[in-house]
Amino acid sequence: MTADRTWEPALGEAELARLTREMDEAHRATLPLMRASARDLGEELRASVPADPGRRRFLLGAGGVAAALTLAACSGTKSAEDPAPTSPAGSVDAMSGSPSASGGYTGDLRVVALAVALENQAVGAYKAALDAAGAGKLGTVPPAVATFVTTAMNQHADHAKAWNAVLTGAGLPAINDVPLSSHADTMAALGKAASVGDVAELALELEDQAAQTYLFATYGVTGAAGIATAASIAPVEAMHAAILNYVLGRYPVPDDFLPTDKAANPDLLTV
Protein backbone atom coordinates (compact mmCIF):
# COMPACT_ATOMS: atom_id res chain seq x y z
CA MET A 1 0.00 0.00 0.00
CA THR A 2 1.27 3.42 -0.82
CA ALA A 3 1.42 6.14 1.76
CA ASP A 4 -1.63 7.88 0.42
CA ARG A 5 -3.75 4.73 0.33
CA THR A 6 -4.23 4.19 4.03
CA TRP A 7 -6.56 1.93 5.95
CA GLU A 8 -9.52 3.21 7.89
CA PRO A 9 -8.50 4.27 11.38
CA ALA A 10 -9.76 2.29 14.34
CA LEU A 11 -12.70 3.81 16.14
CA GLY A 12 -12.79 4.69 19.78
CA GLU A 13 -15.91 4.60 21.89
CA ALA A 14 -15.64 8.24 22.82
CA GLU A 15 -15.26 9.11 19.18
CA LEU A 16 -18.63 7.90 17.99
CA ALA A 17 -20.37 11.25 18.25
CA ARG A 18 -17.44 13.02 16.68
CA LEU A 19 -17.44 10.39 13.97
CA THR A 20 -20.89 11.40 12.87
CA ARG A 21 -19.78 14.99 12.43
CA GLU A 22 -16.66 13.93 10.59
CA MET A 23 -18.72 11.67 8.36
CA ASP A 24 -20.93 14.55 7.41
CA GLU A 25 -17.90 16.68 6.64
CA ALA A 26 -16.33 13.86 4.66
CA HIS A 27 -19.32 13.29 2.47
CA ARG A 28 -19.66 16.97 1.82
CA ALA A 29 -16.04 17.00 0.72
CA THR A 30 -17.10 14.77 -2.15
CA LEU A 31 -19.64 17.28 -3.40
CA PRO A 32 -17.27 19.50 -5.39
CA LEU A 33 -16.13 16.44 -7.34
CA MET A 34 -19.71 15.41 -7.83
CA ARG A 35 -20.70 18.83 -9.07
CA ALA A 36 -17.78 18.82 -11.47
CA SER A 37 -18.93 15.47 -12.74
CA ALA A 38 -22.43 16.82 -13.16
CA ARG A 39 -21.10 19.76 -15.12
CA ASP A 40 -19.20 17.39 -17.35
CA LEU A 41 -22.32 15.38 -17.99
CA GLY A 42 -24.34 18.48 -18.77
CA GLU A 43 -21.68 19.65 -21.18
CA GLU A 44 -21.57 16.25 -22.83
CA LEU A 45 -25.29 16.31 -23.37
CA ARG A 46 -25.33 19.88 -24.59
CA ALA A 47 -22.54 19.13 -27.01
CA SER A 48 -24.13 15.95 -28.28
CA VAL A 49 -24.83 16.00 -31.94
CA PRO A 50 -27.75 14.20 -33.51
CA ALA A 51 -26.87 10.55 -33.49
CA ASP A 52 -26.88 8.49 -36.59
CA PRO A 53 -29.28 5.56 -36.80
CA GLY A 54 -26.44 3.27 -35.78
CA ARG A 55 -26.59 4.70 -32.31
CA ARG A 56 -30.06 3.33 -31.88
CA ARG A 57 -28.72 -0.11 -32.73
CA PHE A 58 -25.94 0.49 -30.22
CA LEU A 59 -28.39 1.18 -27.47
CA LEU A 60 -30.67 -1.68 -28.30
CA GLY A 61 -27.84 -4.13 -28.56
CA ALA A 62 -26.15 -3.06 -25.38
CA GLY A 63 -28.79 -4.07 -22.96
CA GLY A 64 -30.56 -7.04 -24.44
CA VAL A 65 -34.28 -7.46 -24.76
CA ALA A 66 -35.29 -6.25 -21.32
CA ALA A 67 -33.09 -3.20 -21.52
CA ALA A 68 -34.32 -2.51 -25.00
CA LEU A 69 -37.86 -2.25 -23.68
CA THR A 70 -36.71 0.16 -21.03
CA LEU A 71 -34.60 2.18 -23.39
CA ALA A 72 -37.51 2.43 -25.76
CA ALA A 73 -39.15 4.36 -22.99
CA CYS A 74 -35.97 6.35 -22.43
CA SER A 75 -35.87 7.26 -26.07
CA GLY A 76 -39.42 8.37 -26.14
CA THR A 77 -40.42 5.54 -28.41
CA LYS A 78 -44.03 4.59 -27.98
CA SER A 79 -44.67 1.13 -26.74
CA ALA A 80 -47.76 -0.93 -26.17
CA GLU A 81 -47.36 -0.39 -22.45
CA ASP A 82 -46.80 3.33 -22.72
CA PRO A 83 -49.23 5.06 -24.98
CA ALA A 84 -48.41 8.45 -23.57
CA PRO A 85 -47.41 10.96 -26.20
CA THR A 86 -43.64 11.34 -26.40
CA SER A 87 -41.08 12.31 -28.94
CA PRO A 88 -41.28 10.65 -32.33
CA ALA A 89 -40.27 7.05 -32.43
CA GLY A 90 -36.68 6.64 -33.42
CA SER A 91 -36.06 10.34 -33.36
CA VAL A 92 -32.36 11.07 -33.38
CA ASP A 93 -32.90 13.82 -30.84
CA ALA A 94 -34.63 11.38 -28.60
CA MET A 95 -31.72 9.00 -28.81
CA SER A 96 -29.11 11.65 -28.21
CA GLY A 97 -30.82 13.11 -25.22
CA SER A 98 -31.11 16.50 -26.81
CA PRO A 99 -33.57 18.69 -24.96
CA SER A 100 -34.90 19.90 -28.27
CA ALA A 101 -37.02 16.80 -28.60
CA SER A 102 -40.63 17.14 -27.56
CA GLY A 103 -41.19 16.07 -24.01
CA GLY A 104 -37.86 17.42 -22.82
CA TYR A 105 -36.44 14.58 -20.80
CA THR A 106 -35.30 12.09 -23.41
CA GLY A 107 -32.44 9.70 -23.96
CA ASP A 108 -29.82 9.88 -21.21
CA LEU A 109 -31.64 12.87 -19.77
CA ARG A 110 -34.72 10.76 -19.16
CA VAL A 111 -32.65 8.46 -16.98
CA VAL A 112 -31.29 11.52 -15.20
CA ALA A 113 -34.84 12.77 -14.67
CA LEU A 114 -35.80 9.38 -13.31
CA ALA A 115 -32.84 9.57 -10.93
CA VAL A 116 -33.92 12.97 -9.64
CA ALA A 117 -37.46 11.75 -9.14
CA LEU A 118 -36.28 8.71 -7.19
CA GLU A 119 -34.00 10.82 -5.02
CA ASN A 120 -36.76 13.34 -4.34
CA GLN A 121 -39.08 10.48 -3.49
CA ALA A 122 -36.57 9.11 -1.00
CA VAL A 123 -36.07 12.52 0.59
CA GLY A 124 -39.83 12.98 0.85
CA ALA A 125 -40.34 9.54 2.30
CA TYR A 126 -37.67 10.01 4.95
CA LYS A 127 -39.03 13.47 5.76
CA ALA A 128 -42.51 12.02 6.14
CA ALA A 129 -41.09 9.30 8.37
CA LEU A 130 -39.44 11.90 10.59
CA ASP A 131 -42.69 13.83 10.74
CA ALA A 132 -44.60 10.67 11.63
CA ALA A 133 -42.05 9.85 14.29
CA GLY A 134 -42.30 13.35 15.69
CA ALA A 135 -46.05 12.97 15.87
CA GLY A 136 -45.66 9.75 17.79
CA LYS A 137 -47.21 7.59 15.06
CA LEU A 138 -44.34 5.12 14.92
CA GLY A 139 -43.87 4.43 18.61
CA THR A 140 -40.46 4.85 20.15
CA VAL A 141 -37.87 5.51 17.48
CA PRO A 142 -34.43 4.09 18.30
CA PRO A 143 -31.65 6.70 18.13
CA ALA A 144 -29.77 4.67 15.52
CA VAL A 145 -32.80 4.65 13.26
CA ALA A 146 -33.27 8.39 13.64
CA THR A 147 -29.62 8.94 12.75
CA PHE A 148 -29.95 6.62 9.79
CA VAL A 149 -33.00 8.44 8.45
CA THR A 150 -31.46 11.89 8.83
CA THR A 151 -28.15 10.94 7.26
CA ALA A 152 -29.64 8.94 4.40
CA MET A 153 -32.11 11.73 3.69
CA ASN A 154 -29.30 14.28 3.44
CA GLN A 155 -27.32 12.05 1.11
CA HIS A 156 -30.35 11.57 -1.14
CA ALA A 157 -30.81 15.34 -1.20
CA ASP A 158 -27.19 15.68 -2.31
CA HIS A 159 -27.78 13.13 -5.05
CA ALA A 160 -30.87 15.00 -6.23
CA LYS A 161 -28.94 18.28 -6.35
CA ALA A 162 -26.22 16.70 -8.42
CA TRP A 163 -28.62 15.16 -10.91
CA ASN A 164 -30.66 18.38 -11.12
CA ALA A 165 -27.46 20.23 -11.97
CA VAL A 166 -27.20 17.95 -14.98
CA LEU A 167 -30.73 18.79 -16.08
CA THR A 168 -30.31 22.53 -15.68
CA GLY A 169 -26.89 22.35 -17.30
CA ALA A 170 -28.55 20.80 -20.31
CA GLY A 171 -31.12 23.57 -20.44
CA LEU A 172 -33.97 21.64 -18.87
CA PRO A 173 -35.95 22.55 -15.77
CA ALA A 174 -34.85 21.07 -12.48
CA ILE A 175 -37.25 18.53 -10.98
CA ASN A 176 -38.18 19.46 -7.45
CA ASP A 177 -41.12 17.14 -6.93
CA VAL A 178 -41.73 13.45 -7.51
CA PRO A 179 -43.14 12.95 -11.01
CA LEU A 180 -43.58 9.21 -10.66
CA SER A 181 -46.80 7.35 -11.27
CA SER A 182 -45.96 5.13 -8.32
CA HIS A 183 -45.51 7.97 -5.86
CA ALA A 184 -49.08 8.13 -4.58
CA ASP A 185 -49.00 4.45 -3.70
CA THR A 186 -45.66 4.88 -1.99
CA MET A 187 -46.86 7.76 0.14
CA ALA A 188 -50.09 5.93 0.90
CA ALA A 189 -48.09 2.96 2.15
CA LEU A 190 -45.96 5.28 4.23
CA GLY A 191 -49.07 6.89 5.65
CA LYS A 192 -50.21 3.50 6.87
CA ALA A 193 -46.89 2.76 8.58
CA ALA A 194 -47.47 2.19 12.25
CA SER A 195 -44.01 1.22 13.38
CA VAL A 196 -40.35 1.80 12.72
CA GLY A 197 -40.25 -1.61 11.09
CA ASP A 198 -42.96 -0.60 8.61
CA VAL A 199 -40.98 2.48 7.65
CA ALA A 200 -37.77 0.50 7.36
CA GLU A 201 -39.45 -1.98 5.02
CA LEU A 202 -40.62 0.81 2.77
CA ALA A 203 -37.27 2.55 2.90
CA LEU A 204 -35.55 -0.67 1.93
CA GLU A 205 -37.74 -0.92 -1.16
CA LEU A 206 -36.80 2.62 -2.15
CA GLU A 207 -33.09 2.06 -1.53
CA ASP A 208 -33.04 -1.21 -3.46
CA GLN A 209 -34.90 0.45 -6.30
CA ALA A 210 -32.48 3.36 -6.40
CA ALA A 211 -29.34 1.22 -6.25
CA GLN A 212 -30.59 -1.10 -8.97
CA THR A 213 -31.74 1.77 -11.17
CA TYR A 214 -28.25 3.23 -11.00
CA LEU A 215 -26.77 -0.15 -11.84
CA PHE A 216 -28.97 -0.19 -14.91
CA ALA A 217 -27.88 3.36 -15.70
CA THR A 218 -24.21 2.38 -15.78
CA TYR A 219 -24.84 0.34 -18.88
CA GLY A 220 -28.05 1.97 -20.08
CA VAL A 221 -26.76 5.50 -20.57
CA THR A 222 -24.07 6.53 -23.00
CA GLY A 223 -22.35 9.59 -21.54
CA ALA A 224 -19.12 8.94 -19.66
CA ALA A 225 -19.86 11.40 -16.86
CA GLY A 226 -23.36 9.96 -16.42
CA ILE A 227 -21.92 6.47 -16.18
CA ALA A 228 -19.38 7.56 -13.59
CA THR A 229 -22.00 9.43 -11.59
CA ALA A 230 -24.37 6.47 -11.49
CA ALA A 231 -21.47 4.21 -10.54
CA SER A 232 -20.56 6.47 -7.62
CA ILE A 233 -24.09 6.61 -6.20
CA ALA A 234 -25.21 2.98 -6.58
CA PRO A 235 -22.83 1.72 -3.85
CA VAL A 236 -24.10 4.36 -1.43
CA GLU A 237 -27.74 3.36 -1.91
CA ALA A 238 -26.68 -0.26 -1.52
CA MET A 239 -24.98 0.62 1.78
CA HIS A 240 -28.21 2.22 2.97
CA ALA A 241 -29.98 -1.00 2.08
CA ALA A 242 -27.43 -3.10 3.96
CA ILE A 243 -27.97 -1.17 7.19
CA LEU A 244 -31.74 -1.34 6.74
CA ASN A 245 -31.55 -5.10 6.27
CA TYR A 246 -29.51 -5.33 9.45
CA VAL A 247 -32.02 -3.23 11.38
CA LEU A 248 -34.83 -5.40 10.02
CA GLY A 249 -33.08 -8.53 11.25
CA ARG A 250 -32.09 -9.77 7.81
CA TYR A 251 -28.75 -10.68 6.35
CA PRO A 252 -27.30 -7.34 5.24
CA VAL A 253 -25.61 -8.46 2.02
CA PRO A 254 -28.12 -10.79 0.40
CA ASP A 255 -26.78 -10.79 -3.16
CA ASP A 256 -23.40 -11.79 -4.58
CA PHE A 257 -24.09 -9.43 -7.46
CA LEU A 258 -26.49 -6.52 -7.34
CA PRO A 259 -29.49 -7.49 -9.46
CA THR A 260 -31.75 -5.18 -11.47
CA ASP A 261 -35.12 -6.78 -10.96
CA LYS A 262 -36.20 -3.90 -8.72
CA ALA A 263 -34.84 -1.13 -10.93
CA ALA A 264 -37.32 1.60 -11.74
CA ASN A 265 -38.60 1.74 -15.27
CA PRO A 266 -38.48 5.19 -16.87
CA ASP A 267 -42.10 4.52 -17.81
CA LEU A 268 -42.87 5.55 -14.24
CA LEU A 269 -41.95 9.13 -15.08
CA THR A 270 -44.92 11.40 -15.62
CA VAL A 271 -42.95 14.26 -17.17
Next chain:
Amino acid sequence: MMADERIDTRLLEELTEQSQDLNSDAMRITRGALSGFAEAAGPSRPWWRGGLLAALVGGAGLLGAARAAADSPSPSASASGAVTADDIRALQTAAALENLAVSVYRTAAGLPFIKDGNTTVAAFIAKTTEQHQAHARAFNAAATAGGGKAQTGPDPTYKAVVDQALPTIKTPADVVKLAVGLEDVAAQTYTRNVGQVSSADLRRLFASVAPVEAQHRAVLLAVQALLAGNAADLVTIPVDPAKLPAAAGSVGFPDAFYKTDNASPITEGAVQ
Protein backbone atom coordinates in the same frame (compact mmCIF):
# COMPACT_ATOMS: atom_id res chain seq x y z
CA MET B 1 -14.88 -11.47 24.27
CA MET B 2 -17.01 -12.20 21.24
CA ALA B 3 -19.12 -15.01 22.67
CA ASP B 4 -22.77 -14.12 22.51
CA GLU B 5 -25.46 -16.32 23.97
CA ARG B 6 -28.23 -14.23 22.40
CA ILE B 7 -27.48 -15.27 18.85
CA ASP B 8 -30.36 -17.07 17.20
CA THR B 9 -28.32 -19.43 15.08
CA ARG B 10 -31.36 -21.12 13.56
CA LEU B 11 -32.66 -17.81 12.36
CA LEU B 12 -29.25 -16.95 11.06
CA GLU B 13 -29.16 -20.16 9.08
CA GLU B 14 -32.62 -19.46 7.69
CA LEU B 15 -31.58 -15.95 6.73
CA THR B 16 -28.47 -17.27 5.07
CA GLU B 17 -30.56 -19.74 3.12
CA GLN B 18 -32.93 -16.96 2.09
CA SER B 19 -30.06 -14.83 0.98
CA GLN B 20 -28.74 -17.71 -1.09
CA ASP B 21 -32.13 -18.03 -2.77
CA LEU B 22 -32.17 -14.32 -3.50
CA ASN B 23 -28.64 -14.51 -4.74
CA SER B 24 -29.46 -17.20 -7.26
CA ASP B 25 -31.48 -14.66 -9.19
CA ALA B 26 -28.58 -12.25 -9.24
CA MET B 27 -26.22 -15.02 -10.30
CA ARG B 28 -28.52 -15.87 -13.18
CA ILE B 29 -28.55 -12.26 -14.29
CA THR B 30 -24.79 -12.00 -14.07
CA ARG B 31 -24.32 -15.23 -15.95
CA GLY B 32 -26.53 -13.73 -18.62
CA ALA B 33 -24.33 -10.68 -18.78
CA LEU B 34 -21.22 -12.81 -18.91
CA SER B 35 -22.77 -14.96 -21.60
CA GLY B 36 -23.44 -11.85 -23.61
CA PHE B 37 -19.93 -10.70 -22.97
CA ALA B 38 -18.47 -14.01 -24.06
CA GLU B 39 -20.59 -13.95 -27.16
CA ALA B 40 -19.40 -10.47 -27.93
CA ALA B 41 -15.78 -11.37 -27.34
CA GLY B 42 -15.86 -14.63 -29.23
CA PRO B 43 -13.07 -14.83 -31.77
CA SER B 44 -15.37 -16.27 -34.39
CA ARG B 45 -17.55 -13.17 -34.51
CA PRO B 46 -15.79 -10.26 -36.10
CA TRP B 47 -17.33 -6.90 -35.28
CA TRP B 48 -18.50 -6.15 -38.79
CA ARG B 49 -20.95 -9.03 -38.72
CA GLY B 50 -23.24 -6.99 -36.53
CA GLY B 51 -25.23 -8.26 -33.61
CA LEU B 52 -24.32 -7.69 -30.02
CA LEU B 53 -20.65 -7.17 -30.62
CA ALA B 54 -21.25 -4.51 -33.20
CA ALA B 55 -23.76 -2.96 -30.89
CA LEU B 56 -21.31 -2.82 -28.01
CA VAL B 57 -18.43 -1.45 -29.99
CA GLY B 58 -19.25 1.70 -31.83
CA GLY B 59 -17.72 4.79 -33.31
CA ALA B 60 -14.57 6.05 -31.71
CA GLY B 61 -14.81 3.34 -29.10
CA LEU B 62 -14.33 0.78 -31.81
CA LEU B 63 -11.17 2.40 -33.02
CA GLY B 64 -9.81 2.63 -29.51
CA ALA B 65 -10.73 -0.92 -28.69
CA ALA B 66 -9.21 -2.29 -31.84
CA ARG B 67 -6.03 -0.32 -31.32
CA ALA B 68 -5.71 -1.48 -27.73
CA ALA B 69 -6.58 -5.04 -28.63
CA ALA B 70 -3.81 -5.02 -31.18
CA ASP B 71 -1.39 -4.62 -28.28
CA SER B 72 -3.02 -7.41 -26.36
CA PRO B 73 -1.15 -10.68 -25.98
CA SER B 74 -4.42 -12.44 -26.58
CA PRO B 75 -5.07 -13.54 -30.14
CA SER B 76 -8.79 -13.75 -29.65
CA ALA B 77 -9.01 -10.29 -28.19
CA SER B 78 -7.14 -8.97 -31.16
CA ALA B 79 -9.32 -10.89 -33.55
CA SER B 80 -12.60 -9.72 -32.14
CA GLY B 81 -11.67 -6.15 -31.42
CA ALA B 82 -14.27 -6.19 -28.66
CA VAL B 83 -12.03 -6.45 -25.66
CA THR B 84 -9.18 -4.12 -25.03
CA ALA B 85 -5.98 -5.04 -23.32
CA ASP B 86 -6.94 -2.62 -20.57
CA ASP B 87 -10.24 -4.46 -20.12
CA ILE B 88 -8.32 -7.66 -19.52
CA ARG B 89 -5.95 -5.97 -17.11
CA ALA B 90 -8.82 -4.44 -15.17
CA LEU B 91 -10.54 -7.82 -14.92
CA GLN B 92 -7.34 -9.52 -13.79
CA THR B 93 -6.68 -6.84 -11.19
CA ALA B 94 -10.22 -7.24 -9.92
CA ALA B 95 -9.74 -11.01 -9.69
CA ALA B 96 -6.48 -10.42 -7.84
CA LEU B 97 -8.22 -8.23 -5.27
CA GLU B 98 -10.91 -10.88 -4.87
CA ASN B 99 -8.33 -13.64 -4.47
CA LEU B 100 -6.62 -11.67 -1.73
CA ALA B 101 -9.91 -11.03 0.03
CA VAL B 102 -10.74 -14.74 -0.07
CA SER B 103 -7.34 -15.55 1.38
CA VAL B 104 -7.66 -13.00 4.18
CA TYR B 105 -11.17 -14.09 5.15
CA ARG B 106 -10.13 -17.74 5.12
CA THR B 107 -7.19 -16.93 7.37
CA ALA B 108 -9.44 -14.93 9.65
CA ALA B 109 -11.95 -17.75 9.85
CA GLY B 110 -9.27 -19.99 11.29
CA LEU B 111 -8.22 -17.62 14.05
CA PRO B 112 -9.32 -18.88 17.48
CA PHE B 113 -11.12 -15.70 18.47
CA ILE B 114 -13.11 -15.84 15.24
CA LYS B 115 -13.69 -19.58 15.05
CA ASP B 116 -14.77 -19.78 18.66
CA GLY B 117 -16.12 -16.27 18.96
CA ASN B 118 -19.16 -14.36 17.79
CA THR B 119 -21.28 -16.63 15.63
CA THR B 120 -22.60 -13.75 13.56
CA VAL B 121 -19.10 -12.55 12.75
CA ALA B 122 -18.07 -16.07 11.78
CA ALA B 123 -21.16 -16.47 9.57
CA PHE B 124 -20.50 -13.11 7.93
CA ILE B 125 -16.93 -14.12 7.18
CA ALA B 126 -18.07 -17.43 5.69
CA LYS B 127 -20.72 -15.82 3.51
CA THR B 128 -18.47 -12.98 2.45
CA THR B 129 -15.76 -15.44 1.46
CA GLU B 130 -18.24 -17.20 -0.82
CA GLN B 131 -19.27 -13.90 -2.36
CA HIS B 132 -15.69 -12.90 -3.09
CA GLN B 133 -15.10 -16.31 -4.64
CA ALA B 134 -18.09 -15.72 -6.89
CA HIS B 135 -16.71 -12.34 -7.88
CA ALA B 136 -13.30 -13.81 -8.68
CA ARG B 137 -14.92 -16.46 -10.86
CA ALA B 138 -16.95 -13.82 -12.69
CA PHE B 139 -13.99 -11.54 -13.33
CA ASN B 140 -11.82 -14.42 -14.48
CA ALA B 141 -14.59 -15.79 -16.67
CA ALA B 142 -14.84 -12.42 -18.38
CA ALA B 143 -11.05 -12.19 -18.71
CA THR B 144 -10.75 -15.60 -20.32
CA ALA B 145 -13.82 -15.04 -22.48
CA GLY B 146 -12.03 -11.98 -23.78
CA GLY B 147 -8.95 -13.98 -24.60
CA GLY B 148 -6.91 -13.16 -21.49
CA LYS B 149 -5.54 -15.36 -18.76
CA ALA B 150 -7.28 -15.98 -15.48
CA GLN B 151 -5.67 -14.33 -12.49
CA THR B 152 -5.30 -16.89 -9.74
CA GLY B 153 -2.93 -14.94 -7.52
CA PRO B 154 -3.50 -12.13 -5.05
CA ASP B 155 -3.08 -8.44 -5.67
CA PRO B 156 0.64 -7.90 -4.97
CA THR B 157 0.33 -4.41 -3.56
CA TYR B 158 -2.22 -5.30 -0.93
CA LYS B 159 -0.77 -8.74 -0.29
CA ALA B 160 2.30 -6.95 1.05
CA VAL B 161 0.07 -4.92 3.34
CA VAL B 162 -1.77 -8.01 4.50
CA ASP B 163 1.45 -9.92 5.09
CA GLN B 164 2.63 -7.10 7.29
CA ALA B 165 -0.66 -6.83 9.15
CA LEU B 166 -1.48 -10.48 9.79
CA PRO B 167 1.12 -11.08 12.51
CA THR B 168 -0.24 -8.10 14.44
CA ILE B 169 -3.84 -9.28 14.45
CA LYS B 170 -4.86 -10.14 17.98
CA THR B 171 -8.55 -9.32 18.18
CA PRO B 172 -11.74 -9.35 16.08
CA ALA B 173 -11.40 -5.58 15.80
CA ASP B 174 -8.04 -6.07 14.08
CA VAL B 175 -9.65 -8.44 11.59
CA VAL B 176 -12.47 -6.01 10.93
CA LYS B 177 -10.05 -3.14 10.41
CA LEU B 178 -8.11 -5.12 7.82
CA ALA B 179 -11.28 -6.25 6.08
CA VAL B 180 -12.70 -2.72 5.97
CA GLY B 181 -9.62 -1.61 4.05
CA LEU B 182 -9.76 -4.46 1.57
CA GLU B 183 -13.47 -4.02 0.90
CA ASP B 184 -13.05 -0.29 0.39
CA VAL B 185 -10.20 -0.72 -2.06
CA ALA B 186 -12.24 -3.26 -4.02
CA ALA B 187 -15.34 -1.07 -4.07
CA GLN B 188 -13.38 2.01 -5.11
CA THR B 189 -11.51 0.11 -7.79
CA TYR B 190 -14.66 -1.34 -9.37
CA THR B 191 -16.48 1.98 -9.14
CA ARG B 192 -13.69 3.55 -11.13
CA ASN B 193 -13.47 0.56 -13.48
CA VAL B 194 -17.07 1.12 -14.54
CA GLY B 195 -15.92 4.24 -16.33
CA GLN B 196 -12.77 2.64 -17.70
CA VAL B 197 -13.88 -0.52 -19.45
CA SER B 198 -14.96 -0.49 -23.06
CA SER B 199 -18.29 -2.30 -23.15
CA ALA B 200 -21.68 -2.10 -21.52
CA ASP B 201 -21.45 -5.72 -20.40
CA LEU B 202 -18.24 -5.05 -18.52
CA ARG B 203 -19.67 -1.88 -17.02
CA ARG B 204 -22.57 -3.96 -15.80
CA LEU B 205 -20.26 -6.56 -14.30
CA PHE B 206 -18.14 -4.06 -12.37
CA ALA B 207 -21.17 -2.01 -11.38
CA SER B 208 -22.94 -5.09 -10.03
CA VAL B 209 -20.00 -6.03 -7.80
CA ALA B 210 -18.95 -2.61 -6.45
CA PRO B 211 -22.15 -2.14 -4.41
CA VAL B 212 -21.75 -5.56 -2.84
CA GLU B 213 -18.24 -4.72 -1.65
CA ALA B 214 -19.61 -1.41 -0.41
CA GLN B 215 -22.23 -3.32 1.55
CA HIS B 216 -19.54 -5.50 3.09
CA ARG B 217 -17.75 -2.32 4.11
CA ALA B 218 -20.93 -0.79 5.53
CA VAL B 219 -21.52 -3.83 7.72
CA LEU B 220 -17.90 -3.93 8.81
CA LEU B 221 -17.91 -0.23 9.67
CA ALA B 222 -20.97 -0.77 11.83
CA VAL B 223 -19.37 -3.77 13.49
CA GLN B 224 -16.17 -1.81 13.97
CA ALA B 225 -18.06 0.95 15.75
CA LEU B 226 -19.89 -1.53 17.97
CA LEU B 227 -16.67 -3.30 18.91
CA ALA B 228 -14.98 0.02 19.63
CA GLY B 229 -17.93 0.97 21.78
CA ASN B 230 -17.70 -2.22 23.83
CA ALA B 231 -21.01 -3.33 22.36
CA ALA B 232 -19.92 -6.63 20.86
CA ASP B 233 -23.12 -8.19 22.16
CA LEU B 234 -25.00 -6.11 19.59
CA VAL B 235 -23.14 -7.76 16.72
CA THR B 236 -25.95 -10.19 16.15
CA ILE B 237 -28.78 -10.92 13.75
CA PRO B 238 -31.46 -10.06 14.57
CA VAL B 239 -30.40 -7.06 16.59
CA ASP B 240 -32.58 -4.96 18.84
CA PRO B 241 -32.36 -1.56 17.11
CA ALA B 242 -33.35 0.17 20.31
CA LYS B 243 -30.07 -0.86 21.89
CA LEU B 244 -27.86 0.40 19.08
CA PRO B 245 -25.96 3.64 19.67
CA ALA B 246 -27.10 6.54 17.51
CA ALA B 247 -23.90 6.57 15.47
CA ALA B 248 -24.45 2.96 14.42
CA GLY B 249 -27.23 4.18 12.17
CA SER B 250 -24.93 6.24 9.99
CA VAL B 251 -21.35 5.09 10.47
CA GLY B 252 -21.79 2.52 7.69
CA PHE B 253 -22.13 5.02 4.85
CA PRO B 254 -19.75 7.93 5.37
CA ASP B 255 -19.88 9.44 1.88
CA ALA B 256 -22.75 10.62 -0.29
CA PHE B 257 -20.80 9.60 -3.37
CA TYR B 258 -18.47 6.62 -3.38
CA LYS B 259 -14.90 7.81 -3.63
CA THR B 260 -12.35 6.42 -6.06
CA ASP B 261 -9.17 8.17 -4.95
CA ASN B 262 -7.81 4.92 -3.50
CA ALA B 263 -8.80 2.79 -6.49
CA SER B 264 -6.14 0.40 -7.69
CA PRO B 265 -4.74 1.06 -11.15
CA ILE B 266 -5.87 -1.49 -13.71
CA THR B 267 -2.35 -2.82 -14.07
CA GLU B 268 -1.85 -3.53 -10.38
CA GLY B 269 -2.99 -7.14 -10.42
CA ALA B 270 -2.71 -7.90 -14.11
CA VAL B 271 -1.13 -11.18 -15.15
CA GLN B 272 2.46 -10.48 -16.11
